[in-house]
Amino acid sequence: xxxxxxxxxxxxxxxxxxxxxxxxxxxxxxxxxxxxxxxxxxxxxxxxxxxxxxxxxxxxxxxxxxxxxxxxxxxxxxxxxxxxxxxxxxxxxxxxxxxxxxxxxxxxxxxxxxxxxxxxxxxxxxxxxxxxxxxxxxxxxxxxxxxxxxxxxxxxxxxxxxxxxxxxxxxxxxxxxxxxxxxxxxxxxxxxx
Amino acid sequence: xxxxxxxxxxxxxxxxxxxxxxxxxxxxxxxxxxxxxxxxxxxxxxxxxxxxxxxxxxxxxxxxxxxxxxxxxxxxxxxxxxxxxxxxxxxxxxxxxxxxxxxxxxxxxxxxxxxxxxxxxxxxxxxxxxxxxxxxxxxxxxxxxxxxxxxxxxxxxxxxxxxxxxxxxxxxxxxxxxxxxxxxxxxxxxxxx
DNA sequence: GTCTTTCTATAGCAACCGATACAGAAAAGG
DNA sequence: CCTTTTCTGTATCGGTTGCTATAGAAAGAC
Numbered sequence: 001x002x003x004x005x006x007x008x009x010x011x012x013x014x015x016x017x018x019x020x021x022x023x024x025x026x027x028x029x030x031x032x033x034x035x036x037x038x039x040x041x042x043x044x045x046x047x048x049x050x051x052x053x054x055x056x057x058x059x060x061x062x063x064x065x066x067x068x069x070x071x072x073x074x075x076x077x078x079x080x081x082x083x084x085x086x087x088x089x090x091x092x093x094x095x096x097x098x099x100x101x102x103x104x105x106x107x108x109x110x111x112x113x114x115x116x117x118x119x120x121x122x123x124x125x126x127x128x129x130x131x132x133x134x135x136x137x138x139x140x141x142x143x144x145x146x147x148x149x150x151x152x153x154x155x156x157x158x159x160x161x162x163x164x165x166x167x168x169x170x171x172x173x174x175x176x177x178x179x180x181x182x183x184x185x186x187x188x189x190x191x192x193x
Numbered sequence: 194x195x196x197x198x199x200x201x202x203x204x205x206x207x208x209x210x211x212x213x214x215x216x217x218x219x220x221x222x223x224x225x226x227x228x229x230x231x232x233x234x235x236x237x238x239x240x241x242x243x244x245x246x247x248x249x250x251x252x253x254x255x256x257x258x259x260x261x262x263x264x265x266x267x268x269x270x271x272x273x274x275x276x277x278x279x280x281x282x283x284x285x286x287x288x289x290x291x292x293x294x295x296x297x298x299x300x301x302x303x304x305x306x307x308x309x310x311x312x313x314x315x316x317x318x319x320x321x322x323x324x325x326x327x328x329x330x331x332x333x334x335x336x337x338x339x340x341x342x343x344x345x346x347x348x349x350x351x352x353x354x355x356x357x358x359x360x361x362x363x364x365x366x367x368x369x370x371x372x373x374x375x376x377x378x379x380x381x382x383x384x385x386x
Numbered sequence: 387g388t389c390t391t392t393c394t395a396t397a398g399c400a401a402c403c404g405a406t407a408c409a410g411a412a413a414a415g416g
Numbered sequence: 417c418c419t420t421t422t423c424t425g426t427a428t429c430g431g432t433t434g435c436t437a438t439a440g441a442a443a444g445a446c
Contacts, residue, residue: 007289007290007291008288008289008290009289010203010204010289011203011289011290011291013291013432013433013434014433014434014435015432015433015434023394024394024395024396025395025434025435025436026393026394026395026396026435026436026437027393027394027395029434029435029436030393030394034434034435035434035435091347092288092289093289094289095201095285095288095289095350096200096201096202096203096204096285096286096287096288096289096290097200097201097204097289098200098204098206109351112351113351113352137360139357140357140360140361140364141364143348143353143357143358143360143361144361144364144365146344146348147341147344147345147347147348147361147365148340148341148344148365149344150343150344150347150348151339151340151341151342151343151344151345151347152340152344154284154340154343154344154347155336155339155340155343157288158302158305158306159306160336164332164333164336165336167330167333167336168333168336168337168340171333171334171337171368172337172340172341172365172368173368174367174368175364175365175366175367175368206402206403206404207403207404207405208402208403216424217424217425217426218404218405218406218425219405219406219407219423219424219425219426220423220424220425222404222405222406223423223424227404227405228404228405
């Protein structure tokens, strides 16, 4: 997983994997069957251990605004974990692809699209509930959230440190429209006028 | 150039290049000497024809704010040119790299860092001139600009259309602090209090 | 102990990688 | 016309890719 995370799908060879895993090629193929299958399992392990924060933030927080704020804040941390590759595996692991690994690319592309759709759905939910004004552009807003998230991954890869990214995440939220629940006061949860 | 732009450095083979260029391998090596050299020339051709907008915006505009606004607006167009690969070649062409092409990766990384440094320098210039308040965090602000720019490239690759990206660019500027020249009125150039 | 089952390591498969040696065709000079 | 030079195409180099057949070692059953 770490090898795929750092170098991407095609740039990691079977020889690299057998070397870092301490096993020989036949054992690897007996256990995983295929390089693609092994990659898919590595992706699922990554999502489980390091990539679940975005889905959790987008489902657990009460408003889309708080969800995105938390997602970006935690992304700053997860994209700069000490001792781990920088950036997000889902974003970077399949960007330079041959024709034969197009399916792998589209697989990760689907996962990214899933996150954007979930975010857009949360925004539309806030529009329906009156939390956000009725003329809010949900598609643009969701794309903006994904843009900042994926840009932070690239910046982490290029060496940006965690505190800088956390400040970027906080700054990015200044462009996000304030909802009804955080118009006055700042608790936003218990205080209802 | 288009092949490297779309698939990246390592994912394009010499056979791909000789096929799309209509020449055989020995002619290619006689003309360019090396795959790496050919890639570098392709990068320079890309920067000249499609990637100069960011440098121009960052040097020609009177303030850092207007520079970033223009850079992001034009990026939305250049990252979604009809008939060309999506996104920015400098950002995506060398992300999945083997150990042998680390130099290529660092070369593009250096070009990206150059843009961020130029942006940060423009911001500090505005701070010195009083256009921006003295406690402005130039490093965070420059990283934010680069984050949105690179995130837009990723979004373009994932299928975002031009108008959506232009709205994202405009929305992103809502997080950018207003300078002294655009506090009141909106011309900002001829009107001096 | 002996037999059976599971696992692992050696060796090698066809296909492709970047890069060249060499021969033949085309063009330029007289 | 002939010679010299430049260019292009065929064939191939050693190395690596993902993947596997086959033989040998380790472990469990009794």
